[in-house]
Amino acid sequence: xxxxxxxxxxxxxEAGQLEVLAFELAGETFAVEAAGVQEILDLLPxxxxxxxxxxxxxxxxxxxxxxxxxxxxxxxxxxxxEANRDSRIVVIAVDRGGEEVLVGLKADRVHEVTTLxxxxxxxxxxxxxxxxxxxxxxxxxxxxxxxxxPDIHAVFAPTSSGSTPPGASAPxxx
Amino acid sequence: xxxxxPVAAFRVEAGELLDxxxxxxxxxxxxxxxxxxxxAVFRGLHTLKGSGAMFGFEALAEFTHHCEGAFDKVRKxxxxxxxxxxxxxxxxxxxxxxxxxxxxxxxxxxxxxxxxLDAALGAAEETAxxxxxxxxxRAGWKLSFRLPANAMTNGINPLVxxxxxxxxxxxxxxxxxxxxxxxxxxVPTECHIGWDVTLMTDAPKSAIEDVFIFVMDxxxxxxEPLATDxxxxxxxxxQTIAAQGPVTKPEPGEGSGPLAHAAKARAGESVRVPAERLxxxxxxxxxxxxAQSRLAQIAGxxxxxxxxxxxxxxxxxxxxxxxxxxxxxxxxxxxxxxxFRRLIHDLARExxxxxxLVTEGEATEVDKTIxxxxxxxxxxxxxxxxxxxxxxPAERAALGKSETGTVKLxxxxxxxxxxxxxxxxxxxxxxxxxxxxxxxxxxxxxxxQLGDGELFQLIFHPGFSTAAQVTNLSGRGVGMDVVKRxxxxxxxxxxxxxxxxxxxxxTLSIPLTLAIIDGLLVRVGTDRFVVPxxxxxxxxxxxxxxxxxxxxxxxxxxxxxxxxxxxLRELFETGTRPDPFQKIVVVxxxxxxxxxxxxxxxxxxxxxxxxxSALHRNxxxxxxxxxxxxxxxxxxxxxxxxxxxxxxQEERLRAAG
Numbered sequence: 082x083x084x085x086x087x088x089x090x091x092x093x094x095e096a097g098q099l100e101v102l103a104f105e106l107a108g109e110t111f112a113v114e115a116a117g118v119q120e121i122l123d124l125l126p127x128x129x130x131x132x133x134x135x136x137x138x139x140x141x142x143x144x145x146x147x148x149x150x151x152x153x154x155x156x157x158x159x160x161x162x163e164a165n166r167d168s169r170i171v172v173i174a175v176d177r178g179g180e181e182v183l184v185g186l187k188a189d190r191v192h193e194v195t196t197l198x199x200x201x202x203x204x205x206x207x208x209x210x211x212x213x214x215x216x217x218x219x220x221x222x223x224x225x226x227x228x229x230x231p232d233i234h235a236v237f238a239p240t241s242s243g244s245t246p247p248g249a250s251a252p253x254x255x
Numbered sequence: 256x257x258x259x260x261p262v263a264a265f266r267v268e269a270g271e272l273l274d275x276x277x278x279x280x281x282x283x284x285x286x287x288x289x290x291x292x293x294x295a296v297f298r299g300l301h302t303l304k305g306s307g308a309m310f311g312f313e314a315l316a317e318f319t320h321h322c323e324g325a326f327d328k329v330r331k332x333x334x335x336x337x338x339x340x341x342x343x344x345x346x347x348x349x350x351x352x353x354x355x356x357x358x359x360x361x362x363x364x365x366x367x368x369x370x371x372l373d374a375a376l377g378a379a380e381e382t383a384x385x386x387x388x389x390x391x392x393r394a395g396w397k398l399s400f401r402l403p404a405n406a407m408t409n410g411i412n413p414l415v416x417x418x419x420x421x422x423x424x425x426x427x428x429x430x431x432x433x434x435x436x437x438x439x440x441x442v443p444t445e446c447h448i449g450w451d452v453t454l455m456t457d458a459p460k461s462a463i464e465d466v467f468i469f470v471m472d473x474x475x476x477x478x479e480p481l482a483t484d485x486x487x488x489x490x491x492x493x494q495t496i497a498a499q500g501p502v503t504k505p506e507p508g509e510g511s512g513p514l515a516h517a518a519k520a521r522a523g524e525s526v527r528v529p530a531e532r533l534x535x536x537x538x539x540x541x542x543x544x545x546a547q548s549r550l551a552q553i554a555g556x557x558x559x560x561x562x563x564x565x566x567x568x569x570x571x572x573x574x575x576x577x578x579x580x581x582x583x584x585x586x587x588x589x590x591x592x593x594x595f596r597r598l599i600h601d602l603a604r605e606x607x608x609x610x611x612l613v614t615e616g617e618a619t620e621v622d623k624t625i626x627x628x629x630x631x632x633x634x635x636x637x638x639x640x641x642x643x644x645x646x647x648p649a650e651r652a653a654l655g656k657s658e659t660g661t662v663k664l665x666x667x668x669x670x671x672x673x674x675x676x677x678x679x680x681x682x683x684x685x686x687x688x689x690x691x692x693x694x695x696x697x698x699x700x701x702x703x704q705l706g707d708g709e710l711f712q713l714i715f716h717p718g719f720s721t722a723a724q725v726t727n728l729s730g731r732g733v734g735m736d737v738v739k740r741x742x743x744x745x746x747x748x749x750x751x752x753x754x755x756x757x758x759x760x761x762t763l764s765i766p767l768t769l770a771i772i773d774g775l776l777v778r779v780g781t782d783r784f785v786v787p788x789x790x791x792x793x794x795x796x797x798x799x800x801x802x803x804x805x806x807x808x809x810x811x812x813x814x815x816x817x818x819x820x821x822x823l824r825e826l827f828e829t830g831t832r833p834d835p836f837q838k839i840v841v842v843x844x845x846x847x848x849x850x851x852x853x854x855x856x857x858x859x860x861x862x863x864x865x866x867x868s869a870l871h872r873n874x875x876x877x878x879x880x881x882x883x884x885x886x887x888x889x890x891x892x893x894x895x896x897x898x899x900x901x902x903x904q905e906e907r908l909r910a911a912g
Contacts, residue, residue, distance in 0.1 A: 145882065177869055
């Protein structure tokens with residue numbers, strides 16, 4: 082694995098800020114770049130794809146296109162939570178080897194679009210984190226708690242052994 | 256994206272121009288004297304040169320210039336078209352394509368072609384020199400020189416020598432690359448190139464020798480005065496023109512050639528649209544159809560008559576719009592067949608056989624993607640026909656056949672399929688050899704009775720081609736198994752028929768469009784799946800006790816044949832209980848069959864195919880997905896894959912005893 086910084090650095094603007102959409106997943110707050118978000122959907126009927134990796138176990142009909150629905154909890158080894166009234170699907174565009182792929186991310190609750198400050202951000206710690214370090218680009222402290230910036234590209238990147246996303250197939254690192 | 260890119264647009268246009276030129280050249284091969292064709296080829300090359308230079312394809316423009324020049328001479332009657340000239344320009348055309356595609360390191364190949372072009376022109380007209388030179392009524396020298404290999408190491412720059420020659424007068428310089436060694440042996444610091452120079456000058460021979468004064472000792476140099484009879488000969492050529500005047504006079508109105516007509520007609524009536532815009536339109540229409548069916552449900556459930564009538568109107572419009580959108584992607588197979596004329600031309604040369612290509616049904620329309628993907632498999636089949644099928648002329652004569660073998664390409668529509676047939680009048684497929692080979696490879700048992708259809712399907716088995724069959728023609732890395740796989744990838748099938756001594760016929764049945772599939776909608780657990788209807792052979796009921804009885808050995812007996820079956824519920828790990836009345840959908844590809852156990856057969860379903868996301872391409876069991884009337888998604892089963900899984904399962908069982 083190349084160093085995390087080289088894979089996908091965070092594009093802070095000149096003022097050291099980053100516009101993100103924050104959402105909740107199993108009690109943690111995650112954030113993705115607001116620019117990459119296509120749409121926020123209410124839950125849709127899912128169609129399971131037998132044989133697909135658990136990370137992207139199903140597909141949905143997004144305006145006539147069939148896109149995978151991903152559960153980031155599986156990439157981060159978190160417990161599944163039941164869908165609730167606030168559950169949403171965040172559709173984002175992922176650049177995958179030059180090809181733009183739309184992916185729906187499950188979210189327990191979607192927060193507002195918010196601005197993160199570079200000053201309060203940290204590199205993911207080398208030890209002591211319960212997630213695989215290469216899937217996290219950074220952690221940002223906010224009043225309401227810690228925000229995780231996942232490395233979406235790394236989560237969905239094709240691996241050399243095939244196109245199984247690493248978060249789904251590789252054993253978790255302890 | 257590429258729609259606005261002028262270079263990409265030029266590439267497309269240049270490809271079409273070259274296609275037209277190629278057709279013109281091939282036609283000209285049959286009618287050497289046809290000046291309309293000569294003019295059409297000339298105009299094609301001329302346009303290519305002009306727009307090439309405009310879009311920055313300098314090398315292309317430069318190279319094309321020479322070919323255009325050659326045809327200019329033919330057009331002006333200074334040279335007559337010969338088969339050799341046509342063959343050279345055909346190969347020059349391939350080189351132009353490579354230049355358009357932006358290939359690198361092509362200079363040597365290009366120079367070799369130009370040398371051949373000059374030779375061909377020279378043969379066509381001994382005195383075929385550049386018109387400007389020919390018209391110039393002046394004396395000159397013809398010289399040919401080669402520098403010692405170490406010339407450049409010794410500080411001699413050949414370009415400076417050539418420039419000095421140019422200073423003496425008008426020079427026509429041709430580089431001779433015949434002694435350039437293979438790349439592996441090439442020493443870049445050595446000079447491998449020789450030059451032929453025609454110099455129009457009044458300067459004496461000594462002036463030329465002075466140019467080479469420092470290298471004279473080690474070099475090869477011949478200097479001859481230009482043949483004095485050149486001028487009268489050129490006059491003779493002009494007389495010939497005069498004699499043929501009415502025929503060969505360049506026609507005043509450009510655009511009288513048939514090709515120009517075609518090009519004009521096309522420019523006036525059609526619009527070029529990037530395929531992705533068509534796909535986007537297709538998507539929108541697909542959504543419209545879904546929205547419409549929801550509307551129909553609402554309208555049907557209420558009592559509002561006005562709403563119902565509007566809904567029916569929209570239903571009709573949406574359906575018509577879907578059909579109209581489908582048609583946009585259709586192109587006639589003529590463009591596909593046209594490419595085979597060249598192949599046959601080359602094959603006839605390579606095999607020293609006389610081959611005639613007959614085409615039929617060129618107006619039949621097929622989805623554009625299919626046309627592109629069919630080319631390679633068809634090339635393989637046609638090559639096989641020419642190489643193995645057709646006998647050499649002597650053998651044909653001995654058999655009382657015409658010495659010229661015929662390969663017929665035809666296309667016609669049959670229902671939702673288009674049938675493309677490659678038919679030859681050669682010796683046919685040798686049943687005994689196929690059988691012997693299949694037995695030797697353990698594909699069939701010696702006792703096994705096989706019909707022709709089943710026997711011939713064996714040639715598509717991977718690795719079936721044997722050394723006895725492979726020649727430099729057919730051994731191109733594409734086996735018949737690849738042909739079969741490609742055709743099946745297009746949801747088509749291949750049938751082979753053959754009569755000993757009379758030839759063989761290979762028929763590809765391909766669906767008209769890849770965008771739509773006729774499917775059988777089934778339910779497994781809670782999810783719905785589409786089985787391509789073309790692969791469905793029959794549907795049976797699997798009663799509960801049969802199901803229990805067959806546990807552990809998933810095979811049913813179907814008309815005295817054992818057919819393995821797969822419980823999709825288990826394969827897909829749905830975690831649901833089986834329905835009390837499960838069904839078996841028997842699907843087959845070629846001779847192989849497998850039963851798919853499903854919970855329910857919902858019915859026929861014609862549907863728009865959507866590709867799977869890149870994140871799901873590793874899932875081999877599905878070829879795509881489709882959106883159902885209620886907005887839900889159904890995955891389309893990959894029958895080839897499931898049959899393979901079923902066969903593997905059966906083999907494991909057999910191995911286990």
